[in-house]
Every structure is written in structure tokens, then in C-alpha cells.
Amino acid sequence: MTARFEFKLAATDGRARTGAISTPRGQIRTPAFMPVGTAATVKAMLPESVAATGADILLGNTYHLMLRPTAERIAALGGLHKFMNWPGPILTDSGGFQVMSLADLRKLTEEGVAFRSHIDGSRHMLTPERSIEIQALLGSDIVMCFDECPALPATDKAVAESMELSMRWARRSKEAFGERPGHALFGIQQGGVTRELRGASADKLVEIGFDGYAIGGLAVGEGQEAMFGVLDYAPDMLPEGKPRYLMGVGKPDDIVGAVARGVDMMDCVLPSRSGRTGQAWTRRGQVNIKNARHADDPRPLDEDCTCPACRSYSRAYLHHVFRAQEMISGMLLTWHNLHYYQQLMAEMRAAIARGDFGAWQAQFHAQRAEGDIEPL
Numbered sequence: 001m002t003a004r005f006e007f008k009l010a011a012t013d014g015r016a017r018t019g020a021i022s023t024p025r026g027q028i029r030t031p032a033f034m035p036v037g038t039a040a041t042v043k044a045m046l047p048e049s050v051a052a053t054g055a056d057i058l059l060g061n062t063y064h065l066m067l068r069p070t071a072e073r074i075a076a077l078g079g080l081h082k083f084m085n086w087p088g089p090i091l092t093d094s095g096g097f098q099v100m101s102l103a104d105l106r107k108l109t110e111e112g113v114a115f116r117s118h119i120d121g122s123r124h125m126l127t128p129e130r131s132i133e134i135q136a137l138l139g140s141d142i143v144m145c146f147d148e149c150p151a152l153p154a155t156d157k158a159v160a161e162s163m164e165l166s167m168r169w170a171r172r173s174k175e176a177f178g179e180r181p182g183h184a185l186f187g188i189q190q191g192g193v194t195r196e197l198r199g200a201s202a203d204k205l206v207e208i209g210f211d212g213y214a215i216g217g218l219a220v221g222e223g224q225e226a227m228f229g230v231l232d233y234a235p236d237m238l239p240e241g242k243p244r245y246l247m248g249v250g251k252p253d254d255i256v257g258a259v260a261r262g263v264d265m266m267d268c269v270l271p272s273r274s275g276r277t278g279q280a281w282t283r284r285g286q287v288n289i290k291n292a293r294h295a296d297d298p299r300p301l302d303e304d305c306t307c308p309a310c311r312s313y314s315r316a317y318l319h320h321v322f323r324a325q326e327m328i329s330g331m332l333l334t335w336h337n338l339h340y341y342q343q344l345m346a347e348m349r350a351a352i353a354r355g356d357f358g359a360w361q362a363q364f365h366a367q368r369a370e371g372d373i374e375p376l
């Protein structure tokens with residue numbers, strides 16, 4: 001255990017990297033997938049169950065927590081780790097993305113974003129300084145710069161202006177963060193799908209200097225091909241010796257493609273959200289447990305999976321509890337999905353360390369192409 005925030009690369013294979021981030025709250029093995037604990041909970045999971053799936057770090061949402069129960073209340077109760085009973089590292093987003101997608105009557109200025117809460121209509125203001133203050137009150141281990149993420153498609157001019165605003169906000173975020181040993185501040189590269197803007201954004205962030213660098217503004221509806229197009233060059237614009245975090249990604253094949261392009265960290269609500277809507281992710285692709293074909297099927301979701309849903313329950317049972325809207329349905333499928341995602345990360349880390357990530361990727365795609373097991 002170290003008192004400092006530190007990233008060490010252990011091996012690379014092509015552009016793919018594996019290593020570890022050390023923090024005072026524990027180690028984060030990379031490439032890492034971060035489950036999302038929006039409102040101080042990964043929905044349907046106990047924190048110890050999330051840890052049992054293999055997650056080293058969780059993500060918390062500034063926008064949700066500042067509105068309810070408020071950052072000041074969480075700080076008074078001992079911080080987010082104690083409040084939600086998660087002793088490991090936590091990364092918090094800046095609220096920038098969610099304020100633009102969820103809040104009512106928002107007004108964007110040089111200063112920040114004024115808005116009304118989507119919960120009770122109360123008025124709030126998020127600025128770089130306020131976002132950093134909230135993340136400090138929460139006790140976040142990895143703090144994100146406050147940025148603006150333009151919805152795509154947008155004109156080059158709009159994307160450029162937005163990126164430049166985000167870079168001014170990145171500097172203000174850095175000044176507001178100050179010196180906090182053991183805690184990290186990540187900058188966020190913007191620039192849409194334009195290489196020149198991505199390069200200008202990376203240069204500006206490196207000039208300011210951060211503990212890690214995120215690739216923002218992707219997974220906002222541009223599609224996998226366009227996203228991979230950006231990832232073909234964007235990670236290499238960021239410092240090799242610092243962690244690279246792709247925000248809001250994604251489906252299993254998005255994650256594999258991002259790791260292949262040099263990404264170290266990712267987060268997404270998909271495995272937990274899908275678990276509550278009857279969708280399971282397996283090595284053979286997506287399974288819809290609602291489907292009538294599972295009603296009499298005594299086999300597990302995935303016979304090779306060691307999660308509680310696959311070890312102790314049949315497809316027929318999972319189908320039944322989903323149809324009956326029993327809470328255990330969301331609990332079991334979320335556990336399975338998070339377990340599958342962490343299994344994927346562990347396999348990729350091992351393959352990169354062995355130097356056969358290419359062969360591993362071929363097998364990953366071949367298994368998915370087979371599709372789900374035949375109905376009985």
C-alpha cells in the first residue's frame with residue numbers, strides 16, 4: 001500500500017497495456033472496468049458483492065449526489081466511502097455530462113452551468129471550482145475536471161469552441177484542486193471526432209499537467225466505428241506513463257476494442273442497467289432472459305461462469321423471477337453481468353501480460369459469433 005497515487009505499466013502488447021494504479025485505498029489493476037454507483041449504490045448489489053465480482057474501483061456521480069443527499073451531508077457523515085460502505089478507491093465524475101443531459105432549464109456560460117434540479121426544481125450552479133469542491137467533500141480518490149461535452153453530430157466550429165471552453169475549465173479545475181497527496185486529478189480530452197482538435201486538447205492538458213487523462217466526448221451516439229476511428233489516434237496523444245480513461249464505455253466488444261487501442265480504464269452503467277431489464281451478457285453474446293425459450297430450460301445462463309446466478313440457478317428460474325418482477329431477478333442478473341465484465345478484464349490483463357492479446361481477441365470474437373446455446 002502506498003500513500004501516493006502512482007501508475008505503473010507492467011506489460012504492453014501492441015498498443016494494449018496492463019499495469020496497476022496504486023492509491024492509499026488500494027490497488028486498481030488495469031485495464032480496469034469501473035461499475036457505476038450513481039446514487040451511492042451499485043443498484044441491486046451489496047458493496048461486498050461488487051468487490052466479489054473483482055471490481056477494484058467504483059464510480060460515483062457528482063450531479064446526483066450534490067442534489068441528493070448533498071455533498072455537505074455526505075462529508076458530515078464521514079465521506080462517500082464510509083457512507084456507502086465501499087472502502088476501496090472511488091472515482092467521481094465532474095457532473096458536467098449529467099448536468100447537460102438531465103437537469104432542467106440549464107444555462108451555459110463562461111462561469112459554469114446554472115440549472116434546476118430534475119428532482120425538485122431547486123436552483124443550482126456548477127462551476128469548475130464547485131465541482132472540485134463537491135468531489136473533495138465526497139472524498140473521491142480520482143477527481144475529474146469539470147468539462148463540457150457537446151452532443152454529436154455538431155459543426156467543427158461548435159466542437160472547437162466547446163473544447164476550448166473545457167480547456168479553460170480544466171485549468172480552473174487544476175487551480176481549485178491544489179495539492180492533495182494521495183488523490184488524483186484527471187484532465188479530459190475533448191475535440192469530438194476531429195483529429196486536429198483532439199491533438200490541440202491533449203497538448204493543452206499536458207501543458208497544465210494531470211495525474212491521468214480521460215478521453216471524453218465519445219460514446220454519445222457516434223457509433224462504434226467512429227469511436228474506434230478516434231481511438232486509433234487519441235490515446236497515443238496522451239502521456240504514456242499516465243492512466244488513460246475512456247468515459248462511458250461500453251458494450252463488451254467496445255471495451256475489448258478500446259483496450260486494444262491503449263485504454264486503461266472504463267466505466268458504464270450497461271452491465272447493471274441491463275441486469276434490471278432482463279438482459280445478460282455472456283461470452284456468447286447477449287441473452288434476453290424474458291424470452292419464452294428459457295421457461296423450461298434447466299441449464300445455467302453460462303455453464304463456464306462461476307457467479308451465483310450461474311452456479312445455483314437455472315435459466316428457467318431466472319426467466320420466472322424476471323416475469324414475476326421479483327427483486328432477486330435484478331440482483332442475480334446484475335451480479336452475473338458485473339462478474340462477466342470483470343472476468344473479461346482479468347482475461348485481457350492476463351493475455352496482455354502473456355503477449356498473446358491478438359489470439360485472445362480472435363477467440364473472444366469467435367465465441368460471440370457462435371451465439372447463445374441452442375434451445376432444448
Ligand SMILES: [Zn+2]
Pocket residue numbers: 301302305306307308309310311336337339
Ligand atoms: Zn454468471
